[in-house]
Amino acid sequence: MTQITTVSSWKSFGGNLSVYDHESSLLGCAMRFAVYTPPQAADGPVPVLWYLSGLTCSWANVMEKSGLQRAAAEHGIMVIAPDTSPRGEGVPDDEAYDLGQGAGFYLTATQEPWAKHFKMDQYITDELPKLVAAEIKNADMGKQGIFGHSMGGHGAITLHLKHPETYKTCSAFSPITSPARVPWGQKAFKAYLGPVSVAWEQYDSTELVKERQSRARIMVDTGTADTFLKKELKPEIFIDACMANGQALDYRMREGYGHDYYFIATFMDEHIAHHAAGLKG
Template sequence: MERIEQRACFGGWQEVYRHHSSALDCDMTFAIYLPPQAGHGPVPVLYWLSGLTCSEQNFITKAGAQRYAAEHGIAIVCPDTSPRGDGVADADGYDLGKGAGFYVDATQAPWAAHYRMHDYVVRELPALVEANFPVTDARAISGHSMGGHGALVAALRNPGRYRSVSAFAPIVAPSQVPWGEKAFAAYLGDEREAWARYDATALVSGELRERLPLLVDQGTADEFLSQQLRPELLHVACETHGHPLTLRMQPGHDHSYYFIASFIGEHVAHHAAALHR
């Protein structure tokens, strides 16, 4: 690993590292905020997954989460949103290819060679972080938009791995909306049973070994609300199958980091309560 950024922040350190990923077969960057409490012993970790077009930089520079992480004594790890590099497949447009990994393990050419973001986020990155930083194996996960989809799926598919999960404006039913249909067809092929394994609404509707409560915030003025996000689909599935969901529709808020910054303190507190149990 190579540290490429380090900045003092709220008594702790905001750092960015580069490493070679075996899951993705390319070099990757990730950010980690270490609160002041990490100087005295291991702290739990919140993993944050960002949305389309983003990298590890958007959240650490715009959300203002470090203040709350320092207050609650938790680390925050932010991976990039896709594999990167000259040899990595890409596509025209913002919603497929680099910056749009959708947190799935691709099975179709040319994507399968590198696009294994679910494996990277759930297994490789936590193992790397826990081996090299003063953190525990107590984990939580959250994210925004495409990253909200990734966070919900990671928690639902991996019982016992996370103590809590939340999302901002997540793509809750990617199998039923244009963003997800385009990405899943490319990465996973035409078989919709494969899509269901990466669809939070479908997972809630199936057999789960753990009913981890879901916290979702959604802005009512979000420009993607009715076509791409469709939180009502998750709400119906959770009500039908008895899965605990807190869905908060936030009046006037859009899809931007102004929305995330407005409620990130509440989300960090929600995760901290679970992580410090």
């Protein structure tokens, strides 16, 4: 018996974009995710690229706004977009946009009322990949990459550094790379993890890269007109940490671009090509 339910499906660039629901025993709620399957999957296994979205977003933002399907079809890459948090009745929430539903921060919460449901790092690295391997035809789980935007960029880089043999390639758009040092991260970490402690460091890319480096070249794009650049992103902190600790990094500041999907769509082809080169080379 299948463990996923198809919500919708559309043909796109010779492949298919499908949206699925499933019951997550880990998160204790129903979850929804999207998969773009390229036409090459009809003939055999294709690499898998995970996209982690930012605050307030779901699978829909990247699949509907970024135009990734064309490049994914060209390179023969399957792209999977999970949700950003557990959702639904009974799942705790907050009135603010940057905490609770839509704001999982890709970590395992230890504080109430979040601890029961908010385990997004485990969901992304364990439960959902097992489901994909069992249910999605020709997903090559031996060739996986990961990327994301903003909060999702934070998730992508931290999960890559923790699991470099699983996620062989990594990139990000406007990532929060030093969450322990900026308001977005400090608010979330205090709520989910409690007072400042070593637990915070395990979800901070800048701290992680000091103790573990991957063999991959992490590629990042951030806009110079991003309204969150100086307060929430502070890229120089992560750039300095990578340089000091030997992590290969290609950090590009894009003149005039913001924190939006117009920016992401502009450079999405380059990100897909970056992952294709690493996963298929």
